[in-house]
Amino acid sequence: MDEFHRIRRLPPYVFETVNRAKAVARNEGADIVDLGMGNPDLPAPAHVLEKMKETLGKSRTDRYSSSKGITGLRRAQAAYYARRFGVKLNPETQIVATLGSKEGFANVAQAITAPGDVVLVPDPSYPIHAFGFLMAGGAVRSVPSEPTPEFFPALERAIAHSIPKPIAVVVCYPSNPTAFVADLDFYKDLVAFAKKHGIFILSDLAYAEVYFDGNPPPSVLQVPGAMDITVEFTSMSKTFSMAGWRMGFAVGNERLISALTRVKSYLDYGAFTPIQVAAAAALSGPEDCIREMRDIYTKRRDVLIDSFGRAGWQVPSPSASMFAWSPIPEPFREMGSVEFSKLLVEKASVAVSPGTGFGERGEGFVRIALVENEQRIRQAARNIRRFLDTGIETLHNVVPLANRR
Numbered sequence: 285m286d287e288f289h290r291i292r293r294l295p296p297y298v299f300e301t302v303n304r305a306k307a308v309a310r311n312e313g314a315d316i317v318d319l320g321m322g323n324p325d326l327p328a329p330a331h332v333l334e335k336m337k338e339t340l341g342k343s344r345t346d347r348y349s350s351s352k353g354i355t356g357l358r359r360a361q362a363a364y365y366a367r368r369f370g371v372k373l374n375p376e377t378q379i380v381a382t383l384g385s386k387e388g389f390a391n392v393a394q395a396i397t398a399p400g401d402v403v404l405v406p407d408p409s410y411p412i413h414a415f416g417f418l419m420a421g422g423a424v425r426s427v428p429s430e431p432t433p434e435f436f437p438a439l440e441r442a443i444a445h446s447i448p449k450p451i452a453v454v455v456c457y458p459s460n461p462t463a464f465v466a467d468l469d470f471y472k473d474l475v476a477f478a479k480k481h482g483i484f485i486l487s488d489l490a491y492a493e494v495y496f497d498g499n500p501p502p503s504v505l506q507v508p509g510a511m512d513i514t515v516e517f518t519s520m521s522k523t524f525s526m527a528g529w530r531m532g533f534a535v536g537n538e539r540l541i542s543a544l545t546r547v548k549s550y551l552d553y554g555a556f557t558p559i560q561v562a563a564a565a566a567l568s569g570p571e572d573c574i575r576e577m578r579d580i581y582t583k584r585r586d587v588l589i590d591s592f593g594r595a596g597w598q599v600p601s602p603s604a605s606m607f608a609w610s611p612i613p614e615p616f617r618e619m620g621s622v623e624f625s626k627l628l629v630e631k632a633s634v635a636v637s638p639g640t641g642f643g644e645r646g647e648g649f650v651r652i653a654l655v656e657n658e659q660r661i662r663q664a665a666r667n668i669r670r671f672l673d674t675g676i677e678t679l680h681n682v683v684p685l686a687n688r689r
Contacts, residue, residue: 293418298641301622305629317664320625320635322460322606322653326525326580328566329573335565339558349554352545353381353533357560360567361518361533368492369503377538378511380545381563383555385490385517385532388544390416391551392486392515392534395543397422402446403486404439404453408639408646410460410488425450426643429459431466436477443481453478456488458501461642461651462609463602465495471504478513484540487516490532493523493574495604496582505536515540522606523574524566531555531563581606584654584661591665596672599652608652609639613672621650632671634664 299320306316327333339345352358358375365371373379382388393416397403401422405414406429414424425442428435443450455474457466466474478485487504495501504510515536521527534544554560588608589601599610611617616624621638628634637653639646656664 290419294415298622298638302625302629302635302638305626306635309629309633314633316629316633316635317656317660317667318635319652319654319656319661319664320637321655322522323655324522324525324527324606325655325657326577328524328526328529329569331569331573332524332526332562332566336558336562339561345557345561347557349557349560350381351549351552351554353379353554354557354560354564357381357564357567360564361535364567365503365505365535368500369506371503371505373535374538378541379533379535380541380548381554381560382517382532382534382544382548383552384521384527384530385488385519385534386412387530388517388532388534389413389486389488390419391547392540392544393417393420393422395547396451396484396540400448402448402450404442404446404450404483406454406456406459407644408461408642408649409454409456411642413454413456413488414643426645427453429456429462429645430464431455431457431470435470436473439477443483449481450483452484452486454486454488455504456490458491458495458604460488460491460605461607461637461639461646461649463605463607465499465501465604468502468506471502471507471510474504475507475510475513479509483513484537485510485514487514489516490519491522491605492518494578494581494606496578496585497603499603501604511537513537515544520563520566523577524563525577526563526566529555529559529563531559581654584656584658587658587661588652588654588665591662592668595665595669597668606654608654609649610652611649615672617648621647625650628668628671631674632664632667634667 358379361379362373362375365373389412397420399421403417404427405424407426425446427438427442504514515534517534519532589599592599597613599608602608612624621640625636625638637651639649
């Protein structure tokens with residue numbers, strides 16, 4: 285039987301290959317140190333949980349909520365942007381609550397994409413950045429993901445060779461998976477470029493608060509005039525360890541927010557009201573929990589870089605996000621990121637995400653998530669050291685590279 289049209293447009297989900305390897309290993313009794321999925325293991329802040337409990341069962345809270353987000357939540361998000369970025373937002377027209385930033389991205393694609401429309405998407409990048417537009421009937425042209433001077437000539441070439449002209453460019457800084465961070469000068473150039481070519485900017489800022497070394501990432505909306513062409517997505521998932529709560533936001537240009545709000549009004553009634561009330565308390569409450577989260581991830585990053593380095597795997601140190609983006613160790617590079625990730629599960633009981641799952645240019649890399657405590661990260665390093673010391677030629681399920689054709 286033929287695949288449905290939209291399903292045919294989606295490639296195989298490469299992460300599922302590693303997930304199956306994990307399931308097999310666990311069924312055989314292996315203790316897997318899972319550094320694959322970016323799923324925060326920290327608890328949500330106590331004052332957020334208390335607000336949730338306080339709201340549960342109150343009058344009307346079990347009824348349908350507001351699709352665009354309750355007023356108090358949108359006001360709290362506006363206050364956050366004013367406090368953190370110095371950006372003024374109108375809660376009524378420039379903010380809509382989403383069921384996580386992923387849902388927001390997918391639905392803005394539905395809202396603005398006509399069949400055949402082209403969108404410029406970084407490669408490597410988080411999968412929804414591309415597949416949201418593919419599912420909406422659009423087409424994707426890949427551009428580099430690193431915010432360097434070479435980024436803009438690559439965009440110029442992409443626009444020159446795209447028919448029809450692209451409607452938007454996606455950016456994600458701090459980046460998932462690469463952990464690249466953009467500065468305000470880059471965003472100024474990006475806004476000027478987008479205005480010159482008449483395209484929208486779709487910015488994923490989900491990791492705004494997960495930064496190290498005292499360098500908070502900026503928002504593109506800090507650039508004068510960015511509001512004319514930009515919508516930006518943020519999330520409660522990483523900042524407040526509320527991933528399962530599914531709470532995020534889209535903010536920015538009124539036309540884009542209106543389009544997203546209209547699409548969402550046909551698809552959902554918004555998050556459960558007590559979740560929205562608790563999310564407003566998170567955004568308006570004490571920020572000690574955010575600093576504690578940042579300190580924990582900083583320590584984990586430092587332990588990862590040090591212990592993996594001692595094990596023989598030199599991992600570049602990220603300056604933000606909850607990920608390290610690392611080249612595959614040289615002896616294993618030719619086998620590719622999927623096979624290496626499967627091998628790491630089988631032989632070292634460590635799970636990572638294969639880079640090819642984030643785009644063709646992710647091949648040769650893996651993403652390592654800081655979602656286990658320091659002791660478990662050191663355990664992963666010990667396992668990896670034994671694995672690397674074994675040598676590729678002695679692994680029974682690997683064809684020696686010299687014999688490959």
